[in-house]
Amino acid sequence: KKEILNDMGLSYLEIVDEALSKMDKIISDTLKYSELRQEDVANTNVNLNKLLKRLKAELNKSYPESTINIIGEFPELFINETRVVQIFQNILDNACKYRDPEKKSMISISCHKIFHVYEFHIEDNGIGIPEAQAHRVFEIFQKLNNNKESNGVGMSIVKKIVENYDGKIWFESEPGVGTTFKFNLPRSLSYSSKM
Secondary structure, three states: OHHHHHHHHHHHHHHHHHHHHHHHHHHHHHHHHHHOOOOOOOOEEEEHHHHHHHHHHHHHHHOOOEEEEEOOOOOEEEEOHHHHHHHHHHHHHHHHHOOOOOOOEEEEEEEEEEOOEEEEEEEEOOOOOOHHHHHHOOOOOOOOOOOOOOOOOHHHHHHHHHHHOOOEEEEEEEOOOEEEEEEEEEHHHEHHHHO
């Protein structure tokens, strides 16, 4: 009986520990979301080529089954580095997390100059987003499935950051085929235009 009680006790402790970890992440992400309203953020010269290579290396460790391709050259922007990391990291993390287990996970990142904006595309061949759930993607605390690692805050943070820089974000998706997240940022954020 003592061993059963110990096993049960350990089991309960594991459940409590997991719940506390989840709550800690929700609080942390909620704080990040609320801090986005502050306008006194420090902008610096951020080389997106270097930033994306670093993110790719980090994500390769967490998701070795996903291949991330960085296509072409990316601009240097005068922007808050932490916030631009949050944009790319959240979208790329979701692309890796929601891969289709039936096929090799492929993700590509590209940048296009379109009129007065840089338009970024992050395309995956994952499970896709059903049309009926599309409206929930950018809503805070909304999860599209029961993934234990998600708390439904990441994409609302991304949307807020992009819009704070006068950009727009949207996506195109087909269930079973994949999703492409697209967002743009003004070319006036180019570091060269600040010189």
